[in-house]
Amino acid sequence: MSDSLPEIHFTVNGDRYAVRVPAMKRLLDVLREDLRLTGTKEGCGEGECGSCSVRMNGELVNSCLVPVLQAQGAQIETVEGLARNGELHPLQQAFLDCGGAQCGICTPGMLMAATHLLARNPNPCPAEIREGLAGNLCRCTGFTRIFESVAAAARKSSEVHTKRAVHAR
Amino acid sequence: MRGNPEAHALVAPGDLSAVLALMAEEPGEWTPIAGGTELMVAHAAGRLNAKKLVSLWGIADLRFIESSADGFAIGAGATFGDLRAHAELAAELPLLARAASWIGAIANQNRATIGGNLVNGSPAADSSPALLAYDAQVELISVRGTRRVAYSEFHTGYKRNVLAADELMLAIHVPRRFARHRQYLRKVGTRRAMAIAKVALGATALVGDGVVSEIRLAAASLAPFPARLYQSEATIVGRPIAEETVHAARNALLAEAKPIDDIRSTAEYRRRVGANLLEEFLLELGTEPRP
Numbered sequence: 198m199s200d201s202l203p204e205i206h207f208t209v210n211g212d213r214y215a216v217r218v219p220a221m222k223r224l225l226d227v228l229r230e231d232l233r234l235t236g237t238k239e240g241c242g243e244g245e246c247g248s249c250s251v252r253m254n255g256e257l258v259n260s261c262l263v264p265v266l267q268a269q270g271a272q273i274e275t276v277e278g279l280a281r282n283g284e285l286h287p288l289q290q291a292f293l294d295c296g297g298a299q300c301g302i303c304t305p306g307m308l309m310a311a312t313h314l315l316a317r318n319p320n321p322c323p324a325e326i327r328e329g330l331a332g333n334l335c336r337c338t339g340f341t342r343i344f345e346s347v348a349a350a351a352r353k354s355s356e357v358h359t360k361r362a363v364h365a366r
Numbered sequence: 367m368r369g370n371p372e373a374h375a376l377v378a379p380g381d382l383s384a385v386l387a388l389m390a391e392e393p394g395e396w397t398p399i400a401g402g403t404e405l406m407v408a409h410a411a412g413r414l415n416a417k418k419l420v421s422l423w424g425i426a427d428l429r430f431i432e433s434s435a436d437g438f439a440i441g442a443g444a445t446f447g448d449l450r451a452h453a454e455l456a457a458e459l460p461l462l463a464r465a466a467s468w469i470g471a472i473a474n475q476n477r478a479t480i481g482g483n484l485v486n487g488s489p490a491a492d493s494s495p496a497l498l499a500y501d502a503q504v505e506l507i508s509v510r511g512t513r514r515v516a517y518s519e520f521h522t523g524y525k526r527n528v529l530a531a532d533e534l535m536l537a538i539h540v541p542r543r544f545a546r547h548r549q550y551l552r553k554v555g556t557r558r559a560m561a562i563a564k565v566a567l568g569a570t571a572l573v574g575d576g577v578v579s580e581i582r583l584a585a586a587s588l589a590p591f592p593a594r595l596y597q598s599e600a601t602i603v604g605r606p607i608a609e610e611t612v613h614a615a616r617n618a619l620l621a622e623a624k625p626i627d628d629i630r631s632t633a634e635y636r637r638r639v640g641a642n643l644l645e646e647f648l649l650e651l652g653t654e655p656r657p
Binding site: 218219220221222223226239242243244245247250256257258259261262263264266267269310313314328329331332333 | 369
């Protein structure tokens with residue numbers, strides 16, 4: 198069987214990978230089982246809960262609904278790519294500071310959806326935060342602290358930008 | 367994950383002509399898969415029947431939105447995210463842009479395609495009432511050539527349509543002649559996001575001197591497939607917006623609708639809410655258009 202398996206190339210968080218796996222294997226399972234990147238979680242397995250959210254070529258997707266062949270040549274971003282050199286991403290820090298993470302199962306997906314939202318819209322209003330995270334379910338926090346975490350991260354990064362802009366003058 | 371990835375072949379020829387050639391070689395053997403928001407759910411549940419799948423993802427000839435003086439040509443592979451992001455389309459076809467915003471959430475909208483939504487043929491399909499209200503046509507393609515069919519004639523039964531075994535949906539054509547029409551679209555679901563419609567109604571109408579001269583009514587989940595409500599339309603066209611018209615239209619809808627009981631709702635609820643939505647639209651027609 199392995200002779201007939203396609204070779205699939207893509208990058209995850211900037212690192213190149215090549216795998217030989219069945220074309221219909223889910224991107225989620227390839228990340229977790231073949232690449233051992235277990236930060237991405239499986240919740241419902243049917244695109245309803247957002248636990249497995251990753252970015253593929255800059256678009257937020259549910260990795261449980263992506264047959265890996267469709268990731269051929271893609272640039273994938275997962276939660277493992279958020280922290281840099283041991284330093285938490287501002288969103289991760291905000292989730293920690295604001296109590297946005299409890300049991301942790303939804304957290305990687307929430308972080309990826311929030312990353313996607315802030316990449317498109319650095320200063321979202323509360324309704325935009327809710328829409329950006331509407332596909333991500335949390336059974337612990339009641340969502341409010343998650344929304345506050347995203348708002349706090351957005352505020353912080355706009356403060357940093359303002360400071361930089363002032364400094365640049 | 368109950369499905370077995372090794373039980374299904376998936377190929378990605380990469381361009382439209384290669385996909386069509388494959389489908390012509392073995393008609394009916396290949397199931398097209400675009401963003402996977404329907405078929406991958408079945409796959410995970412272990413109930414994907416298709417043994418051979420051909421990927422449409424990433425085929426540029428299917429993923430486009432073009433506007434002309436006549437209207438919009440929307441590639442079947444355009445995602446609902448593409449539709450929402452297209453400012454001109456969102457301004458001129460507001461019902462379609464609103465329907466696009468109802469598809470799941472952002473991650474689903476980035477993968478789900480308009481062609482997939484129509485070919486899948488769910489009675490509850492979010493984009494269908496808007497496309498029926500806008501009198502859209504669908505363009506189908508095979509190695510034999512292309513043909514256009516009124517979207518209102520595309521579905522022929524529950525999850526059945528006019529596509530031949532070697533055909534793909536290429537594009538959806540929406541005419542640009544509804545600027546003066548009053549437009550309506552409302553979906554009733556369990557919650558605001560990630561909910562499949564219990565019932566939805568889309569409509570466009572022209573009103574002059576208090577009389578409805580033209581009307582299109584289209585419903586999701588009131589029949590085995592998304593469909594126009596022709597009998598209800600007939601009770602309204604040529605009539606003034608008056609209590610008797612609303613009453614007759616409600617009765618026509620109650621008689622014409624053929625909803626079912628399922629996990630999301632009951633036939634009786636769907637029928638009554640469908641009539642309420644129609645009444646809401648007709649009462650809106652009796653008021654001045656909002657700027």
